[in-house]
Amino acid sequence: MNNTKRSIVKTAWWLMLPLAVWGTFLTDNTASAEKKKTILEHADFIEGGETTGPGGAAISYRSAVGNVRFLHGKTILECDRATDWLENERIDLNGHIVIQDNSLETRSDTGTYDTRRESGELSGNVRGRVAEDSLTAKSVRATVEMIGDNLWLFGDAVVWQPGRQLSGDTIRVHLREIDGKKRVDELEVRGHAFLAIKDSLASSPLTYDQLSARRLLARLDERSRLKNVTATEKAQSLYHLYDEKQQPTGANYTSGAKIRMFFVEGRLSRILTTGNPLGKEYPSSMMNEREIDLPGFRLRDKERPVFEP
Template sequence: MKHFYVNIILLIISANILFAQDKITINHADSLVGKTVDGEQVREAVGNVSLTHNNLNITCNRVIQYYNLNKADLFGNVKVVQDTLTILAPQGTYYGNESKVVCPVGATLMDPKTTLKANYGVYLFSQDLANFRGNVRITDNKSYTITSDELDYYRNVQKSYARGNVKVVSDSSVIYSDNLVYEKLIGISTATGNVKIESDSTVITSKKATYYEFEKKSIAEENVKIDFLTEDAVVYGNYAENYETRNYSFVKGKASLIQMETKDGKTDTTFIYSDKMESFRNKPEHYIAKDSVRTIRNDFLSVSQAGYYFRDISGKGGVITLARDPVVWKENLQVSGDSIYAFFKEDVDDIYIIRSAFALQQNEIVNSRYDQISGIFMHIKFLDNQVNYIQVDTNAASIYFVYDTNSPNGANRSTGDVIKLFFKEKQVDKVNIFGKPKGTYFPENLVNTDELRLLGFRIRTDKPVRITPSQ
């Protein structure tokens, strides 16, 4: 029975000790005054105050302790320490039952990994969670800094949720957004709302984006715009992936490229629209467009299902390659074939058509008449931005209309191994035929424009128009 009572006493003592440990304890003060306010036990300690609660140590200049509420108002040089965590503030309130400190007029949180500052701060020790508001700034003092209006920081996993005027500065990028989640351990930032990612060679804007810091990779969604800073080029789309170290980007969903070239005071702009587009910014810089491809460069227009744009290494001009049902227009000239290659400096200089080559040119005087030429291979040479000659090799055939002082005067139909049409003032001026030449002249009274058509004649009306991307 004696041992039974001893055990009961020990249990009571242990319970009292545990209860006492959960209460805020004032360990030292230069002066200590106790009083009762509205039935509440209140103790005011002043001068070199030291408190403890569980594994927390608190120091300040002055404290008012509400014993029953297990709360302490802290004033002057407040310092709260838990292991490697330190919180500094001009004043604060510590709630023992919730293991929480609230700093209403500014706080600085420090640990070996991070420094966090704001105008207002709350820290929940049981959750290792900081909620800071007003001019928030968090940094690891090495590789990143986040500023925002409000931020939640989970110390154990080093994960930050930032809201309002967010800016993240790291070694490889600067990110702006309305909201952002930053996971430092895996180097991933997920941003939403007015997103902007700046890096060495690109600026990306979108509604949503994820940035992979270790890979220097960005994935952007909705109203995407990528500015290529070194190429005077902008790409738009609904979805994009950008790989900074590889100088490679992929865009899909109403993709469009705007490429500007300025030389000797003249600016030439290339527009390419497609469902999908790839950008390769290493030399030689080039772009690959796929599905519903439309190209506009000055008066050069084209449609196709695949397009390749190679910029000249000089930065002026280049080559546009078209495949899969391509068609090119230049003023009143229409060109088609299996594949088309257009070479530029400022304006187009040469167009090469490989297989099933067909060109037709509408007459400016009689709009119902089209000069035509077809064959396996075709080369169109331009001089001063006008057709100089068209040469067709293999199975060549042509129809061109004759005029006498701008009055219709019949038509010529010719075939041969090679046909070369020379133009002057947008009309056929001379014809050379090589290899088995044959020709037929149709006087004006026998001209039937519906019958004078080569195999493959088709007037295309799907010319591309310039589109302003929505942002």
């Protein structure tokens, strides 16, 4: 059993220092190479002390408790309790965790934040959003890379955007600065990848073009519309067909080693299938039948996380 010695500093003392530097100066990995501080903006109280590590050595720690809010560069960290281990750059976070900048917000129940790498490891009820793209996401675990502008979602991951749902074992959401704002420009899925795109011409609200594979890479334009999608390894697609008067003519199923979808202004334009391609067509009378859906098709809107405005 670990022995812990601690001291508690109450709120009255804390109010004398509304801003406190938490930890040492850390080297920023940007081109400017400026020194970056971890600043504790608020906590109901703080405590510190020592605990015995696995090897018997004393390990010093500091904890901020209650309505905790940190600043680290442009990154904001919030939680119920944060513990700083003085021997490294890790901060343990617990309860109502929020890691965000002006573009990406990720929440969870538990996690850690590495001040040197500017990355967070989160678990438990993970959900995230990119406000500029109306993108929301959920997963079992996540890694937030503030420097690389990546959000990695692990375990039953789902991403929603207007008219689209993307799911898989692992999803990487990449952001790129466009006109001074960071927007999603790439979505990568590894394992059980499935993309469902609402058919805007269909009369039924449940008609979706579908694409599945082991791996999938989607690229978006500056308005968050799909530009192209590449599905590899056991790729399958189902898309709906219309004539020049936008009247339904049927649905097409295709399978192959690789399927590429190309979009013009966000609308599906053409499909290219390579590697033992196979296909078949369904009549228009079957376009809204669930039996022609690809295996694994499931709309999961009820699981979509809700964020306050």
